[in-house]
Amino acid sequence: MRRRRFLFAGDSAAGQPAQEEAAIDTLLQGLRQAVHLILSLDPEVLEIAGLSLRVSGTALAISVLLGVPLGAALGLRRFTGWSFLRLMLYTGMGLPPVVVGLFVYILLSRNGPLGALNAALIPRLFTPAAMITAQTLIIFPIVTGFTMAALLGVDPLLRQQLFSLGATPWQATLTLLVEARAGIAAAVAAGLGRALAEVGAVMMVGGNIAGETRVLTTAIVLETSKGNFDVAIALGLILLAMALVINFVILQLEERFFRPL
Amino acid sequence: MSEAIFRLRNLRKEYQRRLVLDISYLEIYRGEILVVVGPNGSGKSTLLRLLNFLEPATSGEIEFMGHSIPPGAPVGLHLRRQVTMVFQQPALLNRSVLANVSYGRKVRGMPAQNGAMTRLLERLGLASLAGSHAPNLSGGERQRVALARALAFQPAVVLLDEPTANLDPYNVSLIEGLIRDLNREQGTTMVLVTHNVFQARRLGHRVAFLLNGQVVEIAPAEQFFTAPQDARTRAFLNGELVW
Numbered sequence: 001m002r003r004r005r006f007l008f009a010g011d012s013a014a015g016q017p018a019q020e021e022a023a024i025d026t027l028l029q030g031l032r033q034a035v036h037l038i039l040s041l042d043p044e045v046l047e048i049a050g051l052s053l054r055v056s057g058t059a060l061a062i063s064v065l066l067g068v069p070l071g072a073a074l075g076l077r078r079f080t081g082w083s084f085l086r087l088m089l090y091t092g093m094g095l096p097p098v099v100v101g102l103f104v105y106i107l108l109s110r111n112g113p114l115g116a117l118n119a120a121l122i123p124r125l126f127t128p129a130a131m132i133t134a135q136t137l138i139i140f141p142i143v144t145g146f147t148m149a150a151l152l153g154v155d156p157l158l159r160q161q162l163f164s165l166g167a168t169p170w171q172a173t174l175t176l177l178v179e180a181r182a183g184i185a186a187a188v189a190a191g192l193g194r195a196l197a198e199v200g201a202v203m204m205v206g207g208n209i210a211g212e213t214r215v216l217t218t219a220i221v222l223e224t225s226k227g228n229f230d231v232a233i234a235l236g237l238i239l240l241a242m243a244l245v246i247n248f249v250i251l252q253l254e255e256r257f258f259r260p261l
Numbered sequence: 262m263s264e265a266i267f268r269l270r271n272l273r274k275e276y277q278r279r280l281v282l283d284i285s286y287l288e289i290y291r292g293e294i295l296v297v298v299g300p301n302g303s304g305k306s307t308l309l310r311l312l313n314f315l316e317p318a319t320s321g322e323i324e325f326m327g328h329s330i331p332p333g334a335p336v337g338l339h340l341r342r343q344v345t346m347v348f349q350q351p352a353l354l355n356r357s358v359l360a361n362v363s364y365g366r367k368v369r370g371m372p373a374q375n376g377a378m379t380r381l382l383e384r385l386g387l388a389s390l391a392g393s394h395a396p397n398l399s400g401g402e403r404q405r406v407a408l409a410r411a412l413a414f415q416p417a418v419v420l421l422d423e424p425t426a427n428l429d430p431y432n433v434s435l436i437e438g439l440i441r442d443l444n445r446e447q448g449t450t451m452v453l454v455t456h457n458v459f460q461a462r463r464l465g466h467r468v469a470f471l472l473n474g475q476v477v478e479i480a481p482a483e484q485f486f487t488a489p490q491d492a493r494t495r496a497f498l499n500g501e502l503v504w
Binding site for chain 2 (some may be wrong): 163175
């Protein structure tokens with residue numbers, strides 16, 4: 001990856017117009033660099049983007065597999081402790097990533113409650129598995145909470161109407177999930193967005209190790225701190241492009257395949 | 262019209278210890294149109310919900326098609342699928358008219374559409390709207406979709422909870438005509454709840470007056486309207502306030 005240091009005009013004695021010119025130049029350089037990095041299939045960028053996709057994708061898949069059924073159950077049923085669970089869930093939706101990162105770091109560190117077990121299934125710190133764990137903890141409440149809210153938004157009479165029309169509980173639940181599909185797609189998209197954009201927790205538990213745990217967001221932080229703004233912008237654009245493509249796929253799936261019975 | 266499809270015995274329903282339905286005995290005959298009238302809060306809709314097995318009774322027994330169903334006991338799917346209800350406010354799927362109307366058929370594993378269903382759509386003036394987005398329809402059209410959806414899989418019993426409330430005369434006439442015709446042609450048992458005593462007289466084979474959760478009087482329609490036995494029924498039919 002070509003690295004180039006940019007000096008803003010503000011760093012020297014130049015005036016305001018020169019600063020603006022330099023900033024625009026940086027942006028344009030960033031765009032050019034992004035196109036170049038994408039078209040040249042830069043191996044380092046591909047590796048970083050691939051790891052981002054793998055970590056965020058796995059965290060999202062786990063969160064969707066667990067969160068959508070749980071959110072559906074919470075949206076369709078009332079039981080003792082339901083309000084408390086909802087409160088916890090909504091609080092979880094606003095969890096600061098660094099707090100999650102700290103929590104996972106302590107749990108997985110060599111002397112931590114889980115790390116000390118040294119078991120095969122327990123992820124080790126500074127590995128992609130630790131990053132997946134942290135991201136899952138961050139986005140699981142988002143996917144679950146939005147799914148619950150989507151189902152709470154479906155006309156309550158509709159569920160009774162479906163039973164009245166002869167649907168089994170499973171058929172009725174499936175139909176209601178399809179009815180709430182726009183909200184559930186939004187839940188998945190929000191979870192994906194949070195995972196892809198997340199930097200604090202993955203930095204803490206992943207360590208931003210080149211070739212090991214460096215993902216797009218941590219690479220952007222690193223390149224920015226080094227003054228390689230064009231590379232940072234290029235990585236940012238790649239991140240945005242990934243989000244765009246994945247969200248496009250999610251919406252296509254929502255529109256084409258989740259049809260009611 | 263002598264065989265009972267429903268028999269209710271000592272049926273009580275309470276919500277938070279408030280008794281809303283208390284029926285000592287009621288038979289609903291196969292193939293009849295039973296109209297239930299009564300003031301607001303008399304338990305009419307609760308009665309329909311119990312008949313549709315949407316919620317359990319607090320005590321008592323419902324006998325349906327020869328099967329006794331005690332309170333809270335699971336109702337077999339084959340029995341539950343013999344009854345359906347048209348709600349006062351139709352809850353439609355966020356899909357096309359055809360998808361809504363065919364829903365009951367699909368959950369039963371029946372083909373989405375057949376000749377009878379096509380005729381039903383034509384009869385209800387919905388054939389040209391089959392591809393339309395159901396929630397965008399007018400109130401009358403939505404209620405017709407709800408009715409078509411309930412009739413599309415030919416259930417033994419259709420429960421109608423004020424199906425023509427807030428509809429214009431054209432839609433009222435259309436829906437009443439269909440209720441009458443399907444009852445006559447297919448022998449579908451209909452239980453209709455309405456505030457409209459004129460509609461009750463037009464449609465009902467028998468009419469029941471429900472007050473405070475109890476059946477005050479039940480009689481053939483003509484007798485119910487011309488010679489009501491109970492003073493409270495007379496007061497209700499005269500438009501007087503009834504407690």
